[in-house]
Amino acid sequence: MSFSHTWIEAVAAASVSFVTAFTGIAWWNAPQISSTFETVLVSPGAFDFEPTGEFVANGAEIDPGDRLVAFRRPIEIMKFQVTLGDYQRCVSAGKCEAADTRSGDSEAPVVGINFLDAQAYADWYSDYTGKEWRLPTPEEWAFVAAERFAGEVFTRGQDPSNPSIAWIRRYEEQILLNREPDPVIHPAGHFGPNSNGVADLGGNVWEWTSGCYTRIERDSEGNSVGAPYQNCGIRIAEGVHRAYMSNFIRNGKSGGCAVGTPPDHLGFRLVKDAGFASGLTSLGHTVTKYLSH
Amino acid sequence: MFTRRQALMTAGVASVAAAVASIPAAAAAKEAVAPADISRLPRQKVTLVAPPYVHAHDQVAKGGPKVVEFTMKIEEKPVVIDEEGTTLQAMTFNGSIPGPLMVVHEDDYVELTLINPESNSMPHNIDFHASTGGLGGGALTLINPGEQTKLRFKATRAGTFVYHCAPGGPMIPWHVVSGMSGAIMVLPRDGLKDEKGEPVRYDKVVYIGENDFYIPRDEDGNFKSYESPADSYADTVEVMRGLVPTHVVFNGAKGALTGDNALKAKVGETVLIVHSQANRDTRPHLIGGHGDHVWELGKFDNPPAKDLETWFIRGGSAGAATYTFLQPGIYAYVNHNLIEAVELGATAHFVVEGDWNDDLMMQVQAPAPIATN
Numbered sequence: 001m002s003f004s005h006t007w008i009e010a011v012a013a014a015s016v017s018f019v020t021a022f023t024g025i026a027w028w029n030a031p032q033i034s035s036t037f038e039t040v041l042v043s044p045g046a047f048d049f050e051p052t053g054e055f056v057a058n059g060a061e062i063d064p065g066d067r068l069v070a071f072r073r074p075i076e077i078m079k080f081q082v083t084l085g086d087y088q089r090c091v092s093a094g095k096c097e098a099a100d101t102r103s104g105d106s107e108a109p110v111v112g113i114n115f116l117d118a119q120a121y122a123d124w125y126s127d128y129t130g131k132e133w134r135l136p137t138p139e140e141w142a143f144v145a146a147e148r149f150a151g152e153v154f155t156r157g158q159d160p161s162n163p164s165i166a167w168i169r170r171y172e173e174q175i176l177l178n179r180e181p182d183p184v185i186h187p188a189g190h191f192g193p194n195s196n197g198v199a200d201l202g203g204n205v206w207e208w209t210s211g212c213y214t215r216i217e218r219d220s221e222g223n224s225v226g227a228p229y230q231n232c233g234i235r236i237a238e239g240v241h242r243a244y245m246s247n248f249i250r251n252g253k254s255g256g257c258a259v260g261t262p263p264d265h266l267g268f269r270l271v272k273d274a275g276f277a278s279g280l281t282s283l284g285h286t287v288t289k290y291l292s293h
Numbered sequence: 294m295f296t297r298r299q300a301l302m303t304a305g306v307a308s309v310a311a312a313v314a315s316i317p318a319a320a321a322a323k324e325a326v327a328p329a330d331i332s333r334l335p336r337q338k339v340t341l342v343a344p345p346y347v348h349a350h351d352q353v354a355k356g357g358p359k360v361v362e363f364t365m366k367i368e369e370k371p372v373v374i375d376e377e378g379t380t381l382q383a384m385t386f387n388g389s390i391p392g393p394l395m396v397v398h399e400d401d402y403v404e405l406t407l408i409n410p411e412s413n414s415m416p417h418n419i420d421f422h423a424s425t426g427g428l429g430g431g432a433l434t435l436i437n438p439g440e441q442t443k444l445r446f447k448a449t450r451a452g453t454f455v456y457h458c459a460p461g462g463p464m465i466p467w468h469v470v471s472g473m474s475g476a477i478m479v480l481p482r483d484g485l486k487d488e489k490g491e492p493v494r495y496d497k498v499v500y501i502g503e504n505d506f507y508i509p510r511d512e513d514g515n516f517k518s519y520e521s522p523a524d525s526y527a528d529t530v531e532v533m534r535g536l537v538p539t540h541v542v543f544n545g546a547k548g549a550l551t552g553d554n555a556l557k558a559k560v561g562e563t564v565l566i567v568h569s570q571a572n573r574d575t576r577p578h579l580i581g582g583h584g585d586h587v588w589e590l591g592k593f594d595n596p597p598a599k600d601l602e603t604w605f606i607r608g609g610s611a612g613a614a615t616y617t618f619l620q621p622g623i624y625a626y627v628n629h630n631l632i633e634a635v636e637l638g639a640t641a642h643f644v645v646e647g648d649w650n651d652d653l654m655m656q657v658q659a660p661a662p663i664a665t666n
Contacts, residue, residue, distance in 0.1 A: 059659035162649040163656070164621035171623050171644060175552045181376045215660065229662060 038079040039272065040197045042144050046070035050152055052138045052236055053214030053228070061166065062218065063156040069139050077136065077144050078269040080188045080199050081109035081207065087121060095124035100250040101265065103185045109205045111185060111265035115235040115247035118208040118268040125270065132273035138211035140271060141238045148194045148202035153177060153241045179240065182264050206239030206252070206263035213244055239263055331402060331445075335359040341393035344475075344544055345499040345556060345641075347567075352494055354398040354482040360445070361397045364406040367458075369413045369522055372472065374506055374540055375547040375638065381506055382522040383472040383545075384417065384458065390545030391502025392456065392475025394567060397448050398482045404445040405430075411439040414521060416460050417468065421446060422609070423454035423477050431459040448479040452592035453611035457571045463530065466572065470507055470533060471522060472545065474571030476500065476611040481593050485565075485586075485615075488596035493586050495565035495615055499556055501577075503570045503606075503628065503639060504545065505538035538573070540638050541628060547638030556626075558618050560647025566626070569611035575639070577614070578603040578629035581622065584614040603629045620654065621647040 048066040055064040085106030090096035097120070101112025113121075118135055126133045142149045154173050158166030182204040191203030201207075213234035217225040237243040243252060243263050252262030337359050342348050365387045372383040372390065386392025397403055403424075409417050416437045420429035424446035427433050436442050458473035459465045485493040508516045509528035516539070519525035532539065543550050550556060558564055563585075568577050577584075586597035589604045591612040598604070606612045618624075628639035 056659055059656065162621065164623075164646075164649055167622050168644055168646065171555075171642075175555075181378075183377050217661070226662065229660075 039076050040079045040144075042075045042077060042196050042198070044071045044074055045143070047143055049139055049142055052152070052211050052242070053216060055156070055216050055218060057218045057220070058160065060160040061156055061158050064216075064218075069143070071140070071143060073274060075136075075140055075144055076272040076274065077140070077198060078271075079193075079197065081205055081267045081269045082118075082121060083107055083188055084110045086110070087113070089128075090121050090124040093124060093128075096120050101185070105185065105187060108185045108187050109200070109265070109267040111205055111267045112250045113266060113268070114250045115208050115245070117250070121268070122270050133270040134273050135208055135210040135268060136271045138209045138236050138238060138242075141207065141209050144196055144198055145201045145238070146195050149238070150202065150240055151238070151242050177241070185265065202240055204240075204264040205267040206237040206243055206265065208266065208268040209236045209238055211236035237263060237266060331360065334402065336362060336404075338362045339395070341365065341387055341395065343387070343389040343393060344391055344502055345550060347394045347396060347478075347498045347500050350396040350480075351398075352480065353484040354401075354480070358398070358400040358402065360402040360404050361395075362404045362406070363395055364408065365392065365419075366408045366410060367413060367417045367473075368410070369415065371518075372545060374508075374542060374545065377516070379508055379516040379540075380518045381471065381508065382519050382525045384415070384468055384522060385472050386419070386456075386458075386475050390472035390504060391500070391569060391571075392473070394475065394498075394500035395456075395477040396480065397477070398480050399448055399451045400482065401448050401479075402445055403448055403477070404443065406441060406443045407434055407436060408441040409436040409438050413438040414523060415464075415468075417458050417473070418460050419444070419456055420459040421454065421456045421477060423448055423450065423452070423456070423479055425449060428459065429456075435460060448477075450592065451479050451481045451594055452588070452590075453478045453567050453569070453613045454591065455569050455571045455609060455611050466533060467526065467530065469571050470505060470529075472504060474504070474569065475502060476567060476569040478567055478611075478613070479593075485593060485597075487586055488599065493597070493615060494563065496562045497558065498565040498567065500567045501543050501550065501569075501626070501641060502545075503541065503543055503568065503573075503575050505570075505573045506540040506542065507532035507535075507537075508539045510539075538633075538637065541573075541575075541633040542638040543626075543641050550626075550641035552642075555623075555642040555644045558643055558645045560618050560621055560645060563615055563617040564643075565613060565615050567611060567613050568606050570606050570608055573608040575606045575608075575633075576603050576629045577606060577612075578627055579616060579643075580625040580627060581620070582616050582618065582624055585616050587614040588612055618643070618645045618647070620650055621645050 046068055049069040050066050051064050055062050083106060084103055087096060087099060087110035088106065091098050097117055099110050099112040122133050122135060142151060154170050189199050191200040193199045194201050212230050212232035215229040219225050233247055234244050235247050237245050245252065250266060252266065339348050339361055341363060368385045368388045370383055370385065371380045373379065374381045383390060395403065407419055416435055418431045418435040420431035422429060424430050430444045430446060434442050434444050454477050456475050456477055458468040460468060487493050507529055509532050511517050517528065540547065584601035584604055586599060587601045587604045588595065588597050589612050591610055604612060604614060622645060624643040624645060626641040626643060627634035633639045
């Protein structure tokens with residue numbers, strides 16, 4: 001028995017933070033000049049990644065474990081989140097809707113935008129530059145974010161005989177990882193670069209990815225049963241924790257049976273699509289091939 | 294120069310004069326009940342605790358009526374009421390919103406020492422809906438900063454009743470929506486009873502006070518903060534007159550009873566939930582549970598309603614409901630105007646541990662693709 005589906009918005013709302021892990025490290029004290037034209041090339045590599053989505057076996061949620069994900073080409077990603085000033089150009093061009101959140105600083109990240117807004121901007125920016133720009137996949141985001149990646153922070157899996165155990169455990173984990181909300185919109189660069197030189201990852205602006213909500217049924221051998229269920233009305237935003245958000249939500253909110261603070265803000269950055277297959281992620285067996293080269 | 298604070302103080306002084314004028318009448322009333330008898334009654338001193346907790350008390354009275362002594366200090370102070378850090382220039386009974394729940398038995402005498410410290414800026418008083426005459430005590434308790442007063446009233450009716458500050462005129466609604474309300478529970482001497490007269494007992498009692506707040510916004514739509522209650526007055530009254538609260542919360546702040554502060558219970562435990570709203574109607578609902586016995590009107594001489602899904606607490610009253618938890622999990626206790634619950638804050642959580650009962654509920658099929666055959 002699974003209560004997971006009732007937690008989709010709850011996860012969207014729940015904010016779980018590793019802020020304590022960062023305490024004392026001054027990586028947010030390095031203001032820099034923002035420009036979406038500035039990109040970072042992240043070298044190819046492979047890493048362990050806990051897959052997104054929900055995994056179910058015998059009617060109960062299970063922990064899918066990590067899998068190896070490899071990138072065979074570099075990922076070219078915007079160094080900074082798209083700023084309000086950048087976004088306003090798309091609004092002025094009539095291709096983007098105005099953001100919900102008002103901020104006086106055009107050098108600060110645009111926030112108060114939903115997935116559809118982010119996608120509209122990517123389309124406009126691609127036309128504008130003549131290059132293919134798109135939202136990163138959750139795998140790309142995680143790889144680029146490196147030490148700033150948090151992802152799925154809740155314990156998965158449940159006791160099929162008592163669904164309330166996992167339910168209460170998740171509630172308590174949300175409380176445990178609760179963080180103070182940071183509603184201030186900081187200038188781009190405020191949270192500093194990570195080890196890949198990409199700025200503001202895991203700050204107070206969560207970033208939309210192209211990932212959709214999925215649910216995968218597994219048999220007792222761990223093999224997938226049937227086609228995965230996919231709902232692209234719910235997209236994955238990454239940041240201090242992973243948030244599954246309806247694609248039309250511009251500001252996360254807690255409520256109902258959820259606890260914790262929602263993403264402080266929703267924003268995004270884009271990756272340059274270098275063409276078919278270049279940015280594709282590969283599963284374990286492909287990785288073996290990559291490593292043997 | 295005539296400042297806003299002076300204006301507020303003047304309003305208070307006018308009310309003090311009215312209160313003084315009423316004292317001879319009150320003194321005459323005291324003669325009739327022979328105060329000498331009361332002086333021989335046993336006395337009990339109770340230390341109040343901040344909601345949602347309730348001071349220890351007997352569900353069935355031991356012995357005859359007594360004088361129960363309480364002390365409350367009025368505190369004006371800024372209080373953060375949501376996760377964005379919105380600040381209310383609050384006025385509180387004993388430092389909490391709502392003020393503490395007082396528990397006595399029918400025919401006990403409530404003796405309250407009310408203190409208005411020098412550090413406060415305004416006159417305050419207290420109106421007990423449980424009491425009789427004297428504007429619920431409001432006419433006898435108006436005190437300026439640096440003063441204290443002692444009020445005694447007889448708890449003649451059993452039930453849950455609101456108390457609130459009522460310092461006169463436009464100060465009344467403003468003080469109430471600034472946090473100055475609480476409740477008293479007057480238990481029948483032989484305890485709560487169901488519709489057949491059988492005893493109703495509880496393992497736990499929680500006190501939930503619901504408040505509607507009216508925080509002014511600046512031209513950008515952001516909530517404003519103020520230096521003092523008086524500074525906030527003019528703007529706040531303007532929002533109040535629109536009758537659209539910016540916050541509807543339990544126990545003084547959004548999230549005051551969720552997460553770390555969630556209420557706890559075990560399967561099989563019976564919880565008595567006392568719910569007050571001093572200003573505005575509300576409709577409590579326990580998501581996943583029920584009201585086993587509900588005194589919607591809060592008055593225990595009326596038989597409780599049973600098995601309610603949602604109950605109604607009139608603005609200016611307190612009600613009580615029991616529920617025995619039958620299934621583990623997270624229960625949201627909400628104002629079932631769900632906009633008020635989720636958007637404005639009126640949500641509390643119970644975390645209930647115990648064994649799952651498949652007979653009451655089970656997921657027969659986990660979410661799966663729609664069957665096609």
